[in-house]
Amino acid sequence: MNHKHSDPLDRALGSLPRDVQPERDLWSDIRAEISTPSAATRSASPRAAMRLWMSLAAGFLLIVASSVTTYVITQQAAQKKLLVAQQAAAAQLQQAPAVAVMPASFGGQEAMSAEYLRARQALDAEFQRQIKTLPPVTRAKLERNLADLRRAASEISATLAEHPNHALLQELLLSTYQSELALLGSVTNLSVPTLTSTPSETRL
Amino acid sequence: MRAIVTALSLVLTSWCAVCAASDEDTVERTLPADLRGEVEIVNLSGDVQVRGWDRAEVQIHAELGEGVEKLDVQSSKGRTSINVIVQGHHNSGSSDLVVEIPRDSTLLVKTVSADQTIADVRGVQRLQAVSGSINTQVWSEEFSVKTISGEVTVSGHKTPAVANVNTVSGDVNLADIVGELNLETVTGDMQVSMPTLNRARIQTTNGDLHLVTLLARDGRLEAEAINGDLSFTLRQPIDAEFDIETFNGEIDNCFGPKSVRTSEFAPGNALRFKEGAGSARVRIKTLNGGVEICK
Numbered sequence: 280m281n282h283k284h285s286d287p288l289d290r291a292l293g294s295l296p297r298d299v300q301p302e303r304d305l306w307s308d309i310r311a312e313i314s315t316p317s318a319a320t321r322s323a324s325p326r327a328a329m330r331l332w333m334s335l336a337a338g339f340l341l342i343v344a345s346s347v348t349t350y351v352i353t354q355q356a357a358q359k360k361l362l363v364a365q366q367a368a369a370a371q372l373q374q375a376p377a378v379a380v381m382p383a384s385f386g387g388q389e390a391m392s393a394e395y396l397r398a399r400q401a402l403d404a405e406f407q408r409q410i411k412t413l414p415p416v417t418r419a420k421l422e423r424n425l426a427d428l429r430r431a432a433s434e435i436s437a438t439l440a441e442h443p444n445h446a447l448l449q450e451l452l453l454s455t456y457q458s459e460l461a462l463l464g465s466v467t468n469l470s471v472p473t474l475t476s477t478p479s480e481t482r483l
Numbered sequence: 484m485r486a487i488v489t490a491l492s493l494v495l496t497s498w499c500a501v502c503a504a505s506d507e508d509t510v511e512r513t514l515p516a517d518l519r520g521e522v523e524i525v526n527l528s529g530d531v532q533v534r535g536w537d538r539a540e541v542q543i544h545a546e547l548g549e550g551v552e553k554l555d556v557q558s559s560k561g562r563t564s565i566n567v568i569v570q571g572h573h574n575s576g577s578s579d580l581v582v583e584i585p586r587d588s589t590l591l592v593k594t595v596s597a598d599q600t601i602a603d604v605r606g607v608q609r610l611q612a613v614s615g616s617i618n619t620q621v622w623s624e625e626f627s628v629k630t631i632s633g634e635v636t637v638s639g640h641k642t643p644a645v646a647n648v649n650t651v652s653g654d655v656n657l658a659d660i661v662g663e664l665n666l667e668t669v670t671g672d673m674q675v676s677m678p679t680l681n682r683a684r685i686q687t688t689n690g691d692l693h694l695v696t697l698l699a700r701d702g703r704l705e706a707e708a709i710n711g712d713l714s715f716t717l718r719q720p721i722d723a724e725f726d727i728e729t730f731n732g733e734i735d736n737c738f739g740p741k742s743v744r745t746s747e748f749a750p751g752n753a754l755r756f757k758e759g760a761g762s763a764r765v766r767i768k769t770l771n772g773g774v775e776i777c778k
Contacts, residue, residue: 413631414596417614420632420652424669428688431709435770438730442749447728451770454707458688462651462669465631 402463409466421466428459510545510554519606520561522584523591527569529577531594535586535603541565542583548576598633616653621646621660634671641678654690680704687711691772698723702763713767714775722759727767727774728752737777 406425410418435452442448516522518539524531529548541563545554555566567578577597584590589607592599594615601608601619608626610617616634619626623642628635631651639646643662648655655666655673663682666673670689677683677696685692685706692706697718706713712732717723727734727742734742734752742754754774767774 414614417596417632424651424688428669431688431770435709445730447730447751447768448770450768451707451709451730454686455688455709458667458669458686461649461667465629465649465651 399460399463402460402467405467406463413466421462425459425462428455428462431455432459508547508551510543510547512543512545512554512556514541514543514556514558514563515539516541516558516563516585516588517561518585519587519589520563520585521589521591522582523562523564523593524580524582525564525566525593526578526580526597527567527594528596529567530579530598530600531592532579532581532600533590533592533602533604534581534583535588535605536583537586538583539585540583541585544581546579548578550576551578554578643679643681685713698763698765700762704763704765704767706767708769708772710770711772712775713769713772715765715767716777719778720759721778722761723763723765724757724761725754725765725767725776727754727765727776729769729772729774731771732769732773735773735775739776 410421413421432452432455435448435455439445439448439452516539522533522541524533529546541558543554543556543565545567547554547567550570552568552570555564555568557564563584565580565582567580584604586603587606588604589609590601590604591609592601593611595613596615597612598615599610599612599617599619601610601617603620605622605624607624608619608621608628610619610626610628612630612633614632615630616636617628617630618636619628620638620640621644622640623644625645625647626637627647627649628637629649630653633650633653635648635650635653635655635657637646637648637657637660639657639659639661641659641661644660645663646657646660647665648657648667649665650668650671652670653668654671655668655675657664657666657673657675657677660675660677661679661681664675664677664680665684666675667686668688668690671687672690673685673687673692673694675685675692675694675696677694679699680696681699681702683694683696683702683704683706685694685704687707688709689711690708691712691714692708693714693716694706695716695718696704698704698721700722702723706715721738725739728745729752731750732752734754736742736754739754739756739758742752745751745753
């Protein structure tokens with residue numbers, strides 16, 4: 280404490296007045312200026328309003344522009360995602376084992392004729408070739424349905440082995456084999472028109 | 484003002500970007516055609532709408548998608564062919580076609596990933612879709628519909644016709660078809676309404692059927708299911724002989740005698756009876772599926 284009072288600078292600062300009064304009252308002039316706009320200010324008002332509207336319009340247009348740009352970018356991104364999904368599905372299908380051609384027989388009693396088996400094998404080979412050109416989802420459906428038909432045929436054939444004289448089972452098995460052939464045949468001659476196709480290849 | 488100009492140019496740039504992104508070309512063509520000629524339409528992806536009209540002209544409005552090389556239109560000897568030619572199998576965009584054709588034309592439509600909508604075409608129709616629905620109206624000419632994956636909806640006009648419908652995967656809805664029907668599905672449910680049935684052969688591997696009809700005198704109905712329920716509502720008067728058998732399924736009938744078990748050791752049922760003089764024949768077979776017959 281004693282040290283502080285002994286400092287000449289402290290003493291000088293302490294001797295200064297606490298308040299300083301202005302030489303004249305400025306506030307009345309400021310209030311007058313605020314409450315009474317000048318001529319220049321009055322003439323600038325429409326221009327300021329115009330500028331405000333233009334700024335608003337520009338802002339609006341920028342919002343529209345950015346929205347449109349965002350829309351385009353998101354659409355492109357969605358298309359890319361779809362493409363990636365399709366490619367993934369296609370890759371998955373390629374990795375999946377092909378639907379096995381079951382040995383066809385009537386309840387294990389009678390083997391199908393060699394001619395029938397050859398025709399079936401040829402149709403199956405063509406089927407496997409043609410479905411590669413189809414969209415992955417369609418290809419998956421076809422393979423699932425072919426598998427269903429073959430499973431049904433196997434089940435009927437197995438049941439027929441237990442009931443060898445069952446006429447209904449024989450009819451249904453024959454009919455299922457026919458459906459299998461029809462399904463295999465439904466995608467043969469299937470082609471889409473491309474630049475490399477000949478006119479005869481445009482048959483579906 | 485500069486701000487507006489800048490903003491406007493930004494907007495225009497964005498719109499151009501949209502135009503470039505959609506990358507669609509519009510093609511309009513009108514060709515003279517025979518009133519009873521043939522029109523073939525092939526489209527890989529998109530929509531195909533065909534409408535019949537009374538002019539001797541084929542009018543095409545096409546929105547061609549990305550990856551489409553051109554719209555090939557050819558006309559010769561009463562035959563008009565419209566092909567959307569693409570650059571590759573998997574990278575084409577969607578192309579939409581709206582085609583007006585003479586009402587009595589023979590129409591052939593082949594699509595891969597495209598829906599078909601046909602209206603007011605009264606000639607023969609042969610429609611094929613690999614993946615996509617088919618919706619058409621038919622009159623008295625033969626029609627044939629084949630889909631690998633897609634729903635089929637056909638509205639008839641109670642005029643006799645021969646109908647062939649074959650789907651691998653997809654539901655089928657046929658209404659007001661009269662005459663002869665060949666219907667086959669591997670997977671898909673079928674709703675069929677035939678005011679009068681002369682001949683019908685219906686076959687399904689995995690799917691249910693509901694058929695509402697009046698059997699014509701001497702009519703023939705054959706239905707078969709591997710895994711699926713078959714249900715029939717027959718309008719009176721019923722004059723038919725019934726032969727129904729299931730390997731593993733119940734038979735419920737609202738008229739005639741009750742079904743009997745085919746074997747003591749197997750779950751199958753059979754029902755054979757005659758209603759009226761028995762002029763029509765009804766034959767129904769299922770492996771795993773029930774049968775219901777009501778009036």
